[in-house]
Amino acid sequence: MKKAIVIYSSKRGSTKQYAEWIAEELSCEAVTYEESKNITLYDYDLIIYGGWIRGSGIVDFDNFQKRLVRELLDKMIVFGVGVARESVGNYQQIYDINYKKISRKGKNPTLYILSGRYDPAKITGLDGMLMSVMKKVLISGSTPDATSEAAIMKERLTNGCDMVERDNIRALVAEAKKFLA
Ligand SMILES: Cc1cc2nc3c(=O)[nH]c(=O)nc-3n(C[C@H](O)[C@H](O)[C@H](O)COP(=O)(O)O)c2cc1C
Structure with a gap:
């Protein structure tokens, strides 16, 4: 029987929720990034990382990437959870930034971007400071369709949003099941 594991990093619960739904669909365990430090990645046929x-x-x-060698990358799926508009430009940006180092090691795992949630009232401390700096960058945008992207991002960050839905994991779970067949 093939075995999967879901490893996640979540600050306010939406990534955790997705990790748990995925684990439920695959009848496997979901552990935090911190907990994953004690597990042997080679014991699994599929490693799903979500942050x-x-x-x-x-x-x-x-940091997780430092543990990945070529043969582990071949049995991996990655997901990120965010609130930016679901666009090719945004996807490309997330892909380029996060796969920069692993691209040199061999095959890149599929990257899924799942819609998260954002409550401005709950963003305090360091995240709050980061967000006020970031808002300018995010809102100005750097992709060709930056105008509509900027407007959507601005609306989501100002008024908050909750786009977390179980249905969003469907494509990821379908790919995962192929690994485990
Ligand atoms: C400081 C900060 C920076 C963020 N930067 C981005 C970003 O670059 N792109 C994006 O799509 N969402 C961004 N978000 C939104 C979060 O990714 C989103 O709220 C996510 O659902 C949080 O996941 P969690 O509930 O598991 O902590 C940011 C949120 C915060 C607080």
Whole structure:
């Protein structure tokens, strides 16, 4: 029987929720990035890494990548959870930033971007400071369709949003099941 594991990094619960739904669909365990430090990745036929997106970076993926050699990358799926508009430009940006290092090691795992949630009232401390700096960058945008992207991002960050839905994991789970067949 093939075995999968879901490893996640979540600050306010949306990535955790997706990780748990995925684990439920695949009848496997979901563990935090911290907990994953004690597990042997070679014991699994499929490793799914999910992190919330902060300033276009998939949180903790940078450090997690250090444990990945070519043969582990061949049995991996990655997901990031964010609130930017679901566009090709945004996808490309997240992909380029987060796969920069692993691209040199061989095959890149599929990257899924799942829609998250954002409540401005709950963003305090360091994240709050980061967000006020980031807002300018995010809102100005750097992709060809930056105008509509900027408007959508601005609306989501100002008024908050909750786009977390179980249905969003469907394509990821379908790919995962192929690994485990
Ligand atoms: C400081 C900060 C930076 C963020 N940067 C991005 C970003 O670059 N792109 C994006 O799509 N979402 C961004 N978000 C939104 C989060 O990724 C989103 O709220 C996510 O659902 C949080 O996941 P969690 O509930 O697992 O912590 C940012 C949120 C915060 C607080």
